[in-house]
Amino acid sequence: MAKTTGATALMALDACALDLETTSLDASEARIVQIGALRMNRGKIDTNSVMDKIIDPTVPIPSSSTVIHGISNAMLRTAPDLKKAWQGLLEFIRDRVLIGHTIAYDLTILAAEAKRHDLEWQKPRSLCIRHLAPLALPDLHDPSLDKLAAWFGIHVEHRHSALSDALAAGEIFLKLVPLLEESGIRTLAEAERAILLRSTAGLRQGQEAGWERPVADPSDSVLSGGIKNYDTYAYRHAVGDMMTRNPVVVAPKTSLLEATKTMTARGISSVLVAEPAKTGQPLSVYGIVTERDVMRQVAQSGAAALKKKASAVAVSPLASIRQNAFVYRAMSRMRRLKYRHLAVVDEEQKLVGMISARDLLKLRSDAAIALDDAIGEAENAADLANAWGTLPAVVNSLIQENLDAHKITRIVSEEIRSMTERAAILAERDMKADGRGDAPCPYTVIVLGSGGRGESLLKPDQDNAIIFEKGDPDGPEDKWFAELGARMAAILDAAGIPFCNGGIMAKNAEWRGSVALWESRLDEWVSHTNPQNLLNVDIFFDQAAVFGKRDLSISLFRKAFEAGSQNIGFAKALGANVDNISSPFNMFGRIRAENNRLDLKLHGLFPLVAGTRALAIRHNIAQHATRDRLAGLLTLDKGDVGLLSRLMEHHAFLLGLMLQSQEREIASGRKPSNFVDLGRLDRSDTAKLKDALSDIGYIPNLVHDLMF
Structure with missing residues (x-):
């Protein structure tokens, strides 16, 4: 079960619906007589995982209470007391958000009983449907359990039975979730914040009654902190830094004995089985033979197994990972697939090395995969949302560890790419299940913009496109991919990556097409420099493939830079985009900011990224990341090289x-924005920001100098 954070979507919560029946409605004296609870896993109630216990309160139950819940003193003869049931309750609700109607009362009773009996208790995060309902149903004036159940057509079989009431509360919560999403309340922290801001009267009544608060304050630093105690090596290094290059290859007809001798002589734990590669061609790999494969064969067949051909024993298909992926992803993929070896491939999916569990032994794997491979095994949008919700907390921890911001944004981008890849896989699977068949031709899904550059922040939207091998606009191929794009977009939106406001999604005709159509679009964009074409270029020239036949994307990416570099007027028009950005400084040299908040994307990141992109296109520096483009410009040894070097540092600082700002906003239940609160910066960071913005003001001059 993934760690629940404030960023976890309500639809993806691992929760527990809870209700208590007590000896009294007076929380100061009430004792528990019945516990009803059932688990809720990512939008589904698990009716097989329930807790339904009558508890001996060790005091007589008043007849007035028995009339309500039906539990009499005679029914307590074989019931355990609370001490015996307590540990089971804690295990049942551990790491889950409590859901209930008037949950503040239940939390108050639990805290009082724990204190009374000297029992362990730590208040969990919780949500109250009595307070959530008015946020989603403003026309419903009585948010009682009975009225809410009637509103949604939910039958409560045994009212005032703890388990029955808990089930009703859970079902009502699930009905409220899509309505809350329509109101802009999507995550746990956003729900907590909304209750605290908009339910003041109800909260005050509970406080006057001496009840616990029904929700936590999401801005509490204890809640908003990241995931602790892990080794940041797995986030600092790419797989390519640790892999074994030039993996050992044996021919398919090699005997298992010879393969074993080769492994022993080389001190390695595996060999690849492949035909010898022709010059300039990639290996055609049959599979992999490992030490464990040899041991299994010998255990089954004895010495005769050593005469078997390697091709007959090799395990395939060979699981792979990109060399630019971070080590944490290799570790989590091995755990998920239960493999000890992964092939390492480059961006063109060509084999460049191997990485094994032995290579990773020095790392503490359980801690290092706080961002695990849950995306890769997601079966639906709720699973994806659950995985995505862990990201802001991990980012917080990486910031606290002073990890280079370029690497943190690469990690965020890796997760966005993985989310898009998995959404494509799920969409394709669903299309097959609906009888729409396989893809009509090879294709690739690409991400654009910051995701393609590897510079994603925590305010994502969908920037994606599809390139397919052949087919006309509105033809059968295009219609199939239109449906794929629409399903991808719906999955990503439900999982927490919202639709692109600018419509840059493969479900829209202008962001999908055949290779030939994309090439004609590129010609149009480069030849006619109108504002819309320049905007498209800004997005498309940052693209990276995430799924399918990736060489379709790679080839188009290179052609785009080649064409752009040869059209000086086009490159010049791109550079002019940064001429009209207003200065963030006033006449006294102070930063101008509305309510002490500065739009850092507008005044900082946009001119830096756009100016660098224009120069990279002009000089055919076919790199994705702004940092790599700046490095490429530095190798030209032209213009103000000191400014170029400083811009690299400024870029990391601004990111x-x-x-930091977006993680704080998400954790406290606010929507992430492009604004930074200048009041939160210390003197050193304020000085760095002024230096960065001052240098960025010279980017138009730099672009003009280096354009020709």
């Missing part, structure tokens, strides 16, 4: 400020 770090944005990440």
Whole structure:
């Protein structure tokens, strides 16, 4: 079960619906007589995982209470007391958000009983449907359990039975979730914040009654902190830094004995089985033979197994990972697939090395995979949302560890790419299940913008496109991919990556097409520099493939830079985009900001990224990341090289400020924005920000100098 954070979507919560029946409605004296609870897993109630216990309160139950819940003193003869049931309750609700109607009362009773009996108790995060309902149903004036159940057509079989009431509360919560999402309340922290801001009268009544608060304050630093105690090596290094290059290859007809001798002589734990590669061609790999495969064969067949051909024993298909992926992803993929070896491939899916569990032994794997491979095994949008919800807390921890912001944004981008890839896989699977068949031709899904550059922040939207091998606009191929794009977009939106406001999604005709159509679009964009074409270029020239036949994307990416570099007027028009950005400084040299908040994307990141992109296109520096483009410009040894070097540092600094600000906003239940609160910056960071913005003001001059 993934760690629940404030960023976890309500639809993806691992929760527990809870209700208590007590000896009295007076929380100061009430004792528990019945516990009803059932688990809720990512939008589904698990009716097989329930807790239904009558508890001996060790005091007589008043007849007035028995009339309500039906539990009499005679029914307590074989019931355990609370001490015997307590540990089971804690295990049942551990790491889950409590859901209930008037949950503040139940939390108050639990805290009082724990204190009374000297029992362990730590208040969990919780949500009260009595307070959530008015946020989603403003026309419902009586949010009682009975009225809410009637509103949604939910039958409560045994009212005032703890388990029955808990089930009703859970079902009502699930009905409220999509309505809350329509109101802009999507995550746990957003729900907590909304209750605290908009339910003041109800909260005050509970406080006057001496009840616990029904929700936590999401801005509490204890809640908003990241995931602790892990080794940041797995986030600092790519797989390519640790892999074994030039993996050992044996021919398919090699005997298992010879393969074993090769492994022993080389001190390695596996060999690849493949035909010898022709010059310039990638290996055609049959599979992999490992030490464990040899041991299994010998255990089954004895010495005769050593005469078997390697091709007959090799395990395939060979699981792979990109060399630019971070080590944490290799570790989590091995755990998920239960493999000890992964092939390492480059961006063109060509084999470049191997990485094994032995290579990773020095790392503490359980801690290092706080961002695990849950995306890769997600079966629906709720699973994806659950995995995505862990990201802001991990980012917080990486910031606290002073990890380079360029690497943190690469990690965020890796997760966005993985989310898009998995959404494509799920969409394709669903299309097959609906009788729409396989893809009509090879294709690739690409991400655009910051996701393609590897510079994503925590305010994502969908920037994606599809390139397919052949087919006409509105033809059968295009219609199939239109449906795929629409399903992808719906999955991503439900999982927490919202629709692109600008419509840059493969479900829209202008963001999908055949290779030939994309090439004609590129020609149009480069030849006619109108504002819309320049906007498209800003997005498309940052693209990266995430799924399918990736070489379709790679080839188009290179052609785009080649064409752009040869059209000086086009490159010049791109550079002019940064000429009209208003200065963030006033006449006294102070930063101008509305309510002490500065739009750091507008005044900092946009001119830096756009100016660098224009120069990279002009000089055919076909790199994705702004940092790599700046490095490529530095190798030209032209213009103000000192400014170029400083811009690299400024870029990381601005990304770090944005990440910190957005993580705080998400954790406290606010929507992430492009604004930074200048009041939260210390003197050193304020000085760095002024230096960065001052240098960025010279980018138009730099672009003009280096354009020709």
